[in-house]
Structures are given as C-alpha cells and as structure tokens.
Amino acid sequence: MDVGYERGSCPACGALERERVAGPDEIRRELESLWEFHLRRVEAGAPVEYLADRAVFSQDPPIALAGCRGCGTVYRDPRECGEDVAALYAEEELDPAALRDGFPSQLRIFRRQFRRLRRFAGRTGAGLEVGSFTGGFLAAAREGGWGFEGLDVNAQAVDFARGQGLASTRGTIEDAPPGRSYDAVAIWNCFEQLPDPRRAARTARSLLRPGGVLALRVPDGGFYAVVRRRLDGLAAPLARGVLAWNNLLAFPYRAGFTRRGLRHLLEEEGFRVLATVGDVLIPISGDRTRRWAAWEERALKRLLRTAAPAGAAPWFEVYARAEAGAEKVPARGTSPDPAPRRRSTAGDRARHSA
Numbered sequence: 001m002d003v004g005y006e007r008g009s010c011p012a013c014g015a016l017e018r019e020r021v022a023g024p025d026e027i028r029r030e031l032e033s034l035w036e037f038h039l040r041r042v043e044a045g046a047p048v049e050y051l052a053d054r055a056v057f058s059q060d061p062p063i064a065l066a067g068c069r070g071c072g073t074v075y076r077d078p079r080e081c082g083e084d085v086a087a088l089y090a091e092e093e094l095d096p097a098a099l100r101d102g103f104p105s106q107l108r109i110f111r112r113q114f115r116r117l118r119r120f121a122g123r124t125g126a127g128l129e130v131g132s133f134t135g136g137f138l139a140a141a142r143e144g145g146w147g148f149e150g151l152d153v154n155a156q157a158v159d160f161a162r163g164q165g166l167a168s169t170r171g172t173i174e175d176a177p178p179g180r181s182y183d184a185v186a187i188w189n190c191f192e193q194l195p196d197p198r199r200a201a202r203t204a205r206s207l208l209r210p211g212g213v214l215a216l217r218v219p220d221g222g223f224y225a226v227v228r229r230r231l232d233g234l235a236a237p238l239a240r241g242v243l244a245w246n247n248l249l250a251f252p253y254r255a256g257f258t259r260r261g262l263r264h265l266l267e268e269e270g271f272r273v274l275a276t277v278g279d280v281l282i283p284i285s286g287d288r289t290r291r292w293a294a295w296e297e298r299a300l301k302r303l304l305r306t307a308a309p310a311g312a313a314p315w316f317e318v319y320a321r322a323e324a325g326a327e328k329v330p331a332r333g334t335s336p337d338p339a340p341r342r343r344s345t346a347g348d349r350a351r352h353s354a
C-alpha cells in the first residue's frame, strides 16, 4: 500500500523545534540488529510469520526520528500521513488462529490494566475503549463489573470481539455514539499511532462526564532516546535486549511520548493527571522461542520493573481526570476547531505492544 509523508510538529506540545534522534542509516542498523536479535532467539525451522509483531510490524520502520526540544517526545520526521496509517490498520489481514490463541493471554494481561483503572475510576461504571482489538480488555472489564464498549477500525478484530459476546463497533473515537457520556475512556497501545493524539484527547474529554477518567498506555520516547545511545559500546548487548524485548528497537510507532509531554497535552485539554505508572511490554516470547531467550526476557523485564517506580521504564500509563468546566485552550500547532471530524484512525496494536 502506498503511504504519503508529511512534516509535522511535536504531537504532544506542538513545538516546531526538534533535534535528530536517529537518521536513516541508524534506523537501518537498528532494524538489522532487531532481526538478528530475534532470529537467534527462535527455534530453527520456526516459520517467518513467527517474527510478526516481534521484528515485523504493521507499520514500516521510520525514515528518521526527531526529538522535541520542548518536551522530549520522539516522533517520526517525516511521518506517514495519518489517514494512510489508519487505512493500513483498518485493512490489515489478521490471522484468525492467532486471534483465537492470543485472546486468553490478552484477557489475563488486561486484568492488570483494569485493576489500575478501577482504582482511579471507581468500582463500577460505563466505559469506552478505543482500539479494543479482540476485546481482551473489554472482557476483563466485564468480569470486574464494568460495562465497556469497544471501538476498533479493523472489521476482523471487531467481529472476533463480538463473537466473544463483547460490545464492539467498527470505528474511531470520533465515531463514538453522540450524546453518550462515560465514566472512563481507555486507549491502550493505540494513542501513539493515532493521526492526531491531541484531537483524540479532546474528543475523549467531551465523551467523559466531569470527574471521569482517561487511561492511556504509550511507549516512552525519552526512554528509547536514552537507551539507544548505548547501542554502541560496552553496554550494547544490554541496551539492545532492553529495546528489543520491549518492541522499541527500530521504533515501530508513530510517536513516543514523555511523561512531561503527555502531561502538558492532557492539562491543556482539560485533564488533571492522577498518576503515571511505568511498565514493561507484555511477554512476547512464544512457543517457538528458545528457552534461554524466554528466560532472558523474563529476567530483563523483572529488572526493568524494579526501576520503573523511579521513572525509567520503556512504557508508561497515565490516568487523568476530566476536570469539571475546564477551559479549552486552543493548542499550538493544532486546529482550533473543536468539532471532531469523522475519520478513521489507527486500531489497537496490543498484540505487539501491550
């Protein structure tokens, strides 16, 4: 599929001032390194599809990456046109067997996100998940007594979730039923792939009742930028392992936020940040991963989890409350038009990036 490119400003704070984080040659080296990394860790004879969502992702690797001088957010520069990326996710062919096999682990993993969300949003309520994919989180929320509806751009993912008896509809956050108001909106592993994250936050704010909670889970661009500097030299094997096991090597995302950048964005859009929680990617070792490699992944992630409370983690979640009657301040670099347009946005990538 042909994808167009555009130059943009920082998706978090709108600043134009940027510095180069990685150029085309550096991205190519990271990509080669990522392939080598995973090829060594799968059993001989494993089909090449086994590398999907480990070394091969829905989106092509970036051409180059920039870092915002204002807030440190890392983003593709140039970046694929948002509409093209959205279409890519919508049209992506998913493997029915992989969806079926992956669902129980999705459910298990999302129970943790649900418990965290409940801490901030209350024991029960009505929620909306954007990028609900196969419905792992919707199922975890249902178990916990919440009524969550899902939206996803991919028809196959929506059909699968419905097959599990879950409420899922094809669409983006802009397609949420008008006039509805929710106690919580969750966007796990999808916010960073949206054409315009700020607009999505604004729409989420309009869908939440005052006091409602927005939950986001995103890759940490600041963490990536720091660790990738260690890809040469003595600490290279460790740096490579940390990035590769967390799907950050060669950066298969549109943007990597920083805690500071995301806080800035959310506060401008009428939210108050309640908590930021550092985390690691869900386990990506599978039945064809060599045993030592699966052990390596577990050990590394255990180590990273101990560092996460200090703010150094490859992924993080933000829980933010919709302030009552918050003034909407038009943000720099974005459209002042508060009316969300109907358009398609990227679907959930939980299976490769939770």
Ligand SMILES: [Zn+2]
Residues within 6 Å of the ligand: 010, 011, 012, 013, 014, 015, 068, 069, 070, 071, 072, 073, 261
């Ligand atoms: Zn910025």
